Amino acid sequence: MKYAEYILDNNTIEFLNNPFTGVETILLNGKKVSDKFSFFGGKHSFKIKEEEYTLQVGIDFLKAGGASSSIYKGLNRIDLINKISKAQKWILNIRFALVCIVSGAIGGCLGFYGMESLLDLIL
Numbered sequence: 001m002k003y004a005e006y007i008l009d010n011n012t013i014e015f016l017n018n019p020f021t022g023v024e025t026i027l028l029n030g031k032k033v034s035d036k037f038s039f040f041g042g043k044h045s046f047k048i049k050e051e052e053y054t055l056q057v058g059i060d061f062l063k064a065g066g067a068s069s070s071i072y073k074g075l076n077r078i079d080l081i082n083k084i085s086k087a088q089k090w091i092l093n094i095r096f097a098l099v100c101i102v103s104g105a106i107g108g109c110l111g112f113y114g115m116e117s118l119l120d121l122i123l
Contacts, residue, residue, distance in 0.1 A: 001095060004069045005083040011048055015055060015069050019099045026055055041068075 004015040014027040026034040026044045034044035034055075041058040054072040071078045 002084065006071060006080040007083065008048070008053075008071070008078070008080060013053075013055065013071065015057065017057075019096070024057055 001019065002014055002016050006013045012027075012029055016025040016027065017023070018025075022037050022039045024036050024038055024042060024044065025032060026046060028046055028048065033046035036042050036044060038057070041056070044055045044057070046053055046055070051073060056070045056072065058068050069082075071080055
């Protein structure tokens, strides 16, 4: 899912995350410049020309899809506007809620049946 899209000096920076695998991907002008496994956010470094940038990802349940992102040039935070529309953010929130519900249901079933198996072993 695409969580953020920024325009910086005629360059498009996109932050994508797969909520099932936990892989975050950063695209610069459509080309992958970073990908990492993370469920709680991480730092992605990349270069535009010779300048070093960092996209910091974190958890923020008040943001669309529960994720927040900030871009830094060196140590200085850059204030950019996320180009994801309100309609897209609504879809992100619904997808995020569905992922949470499905994950909770799977975890609950595994926990219930796991406890039942444990009780069988004990008894």
